[in-house]
Amino acid sequence: MNPVLNISSYLFVPLPDAAALRDTLHERAVSAGLKGTILIAEEGINMFLAGDADVVREFIAELKRDERFAPLDPKESWSDHQPFRKMLVKVKNEIIRMNMPAIRPASGRAPAVAPETLRRWLADGKDDTGRPVVTLDTRNDFEVDQGTFRDAIDWRISKFTEFPDALRQHKAELAGKTVVSFCTGGIRCEKAAILMRNEGIENVYQLEGGILKYFEMTDGAHYDGGCFVFDQREVLGANLDAVPLVHGAPPALSSIAEDGNDDLR
Template identity: 85%
Template sequence: MTPVLNISTYLFVPIPDAAQLRDVLHERAIHANLKGTILIAEEGINMFLAGDADVVRGFVTELKKDERFASLEPKESWSDHQPFRKMLVKVKNEIIRMNMPTIRPSSGRAPAVAPETLRRWLEAGHDDAGRPVVTLDTRNDFEVDQGTFENAIDWRITKFTEFPQALSAHKTEFEGKTVVSFCTGGIRCEKAAILMQNEGIENVYQLEGGILKYFELTDGAHYNGGCFVFDQREVLGVDLDAVPLVHGNAPVDADKAPD
């Protein structure tokens, strides 16, 4: 059986022609027999695609010919079956909904920490400046239940729009510490890190590439369990292969991108 290549990637970049781009990408994806979800908004693009490896990579290569998307860096994993049931290309108000229009990652990111560096910090128990390091899980509660970093902060939010209020209630807990926000692939923790900076938290990083990149580039140390993904595989282990759900509490429509 030929393995199926799965990719996830996103980029915050202004897309004033979101509706027109939606039509182009939908036609291109259907013609290529790809399945998955592409979300487009004025603030950027978020893609989850699966199919023949050459076709998937070719789709990305063609998209990157548009200079706006030249820096896309998909995260890859494999499955023995097609994990999506259909191909959806949608125009949204936000590619990841936070309901805070002042948070504009395309205007400037918060600092990012590489997976290898975070692993080293967690091993040492502090960052390179000697500050204690805490990890902040920005995902929804049912995702956290499948796995997270050891001793990660988990505010049990049920959707990302709850994150700003949770931060407001807890931000004083980060004084004197370095906080690393993380999520599945980087998109939520990127907005979260900017918000934390805006709220006056001094030593803030986002985990570059999220949990999936951490799995890809490290041995997964200091992470317990798997990572929930929004397709029919549901949970990936440190080796990026599918593993069983810890609890049977996945969304009814697992093909839906995170909210």
């Protein structure tokens, strides 16, 4: 059994004390021997952590004693080595940068679809009302090339801040369909789904927990390839084990877990 527990988790929740939280969480994580990246902003928290399973779970349990973090629901996977080189905790303007300050998931999120439900919809080619279903990949083009849902819409964006303009150029293509936005762990597709609803697209869902939760809760059907992750494992297959990159990672991606760059999260 692989001995290192890897978790990813995020939560949109108002954190006016983000700067103070940064110091507290950094001290706790370092003292516990954990490694990874935690991003904190006024809009919430985004985490990628790895270490001994008991230690990681105790860290999350302690964090959830603060009632603001009680809804955290980490996605788990395992590795045979520590995939991070250091422990970083950073305060950002956004935990996922979209440059759309009016998009506030903590004030109300778009409807979500469970992985098991999406699998059934994709098998049927329609949702429970009979409307055609399409999946929309909100990740950057390099990530999409590592793997994506079969026949997913891919606007070839290079970073998430390009998504709003891409949506406005292509939203006519989504008319009359049920659109399920997805990303690695759910954070990008959560903002994307809100924006789409604000832009007048009516039948929009976000994939709850993203690709990683889909892998965890289903057999990975209707998904081709792997899922790029932001640590040294780089790509995970449907069984949540590391698989080879389709092609080599550019330098900007190879150190993303260490430099705290959140454009691609």
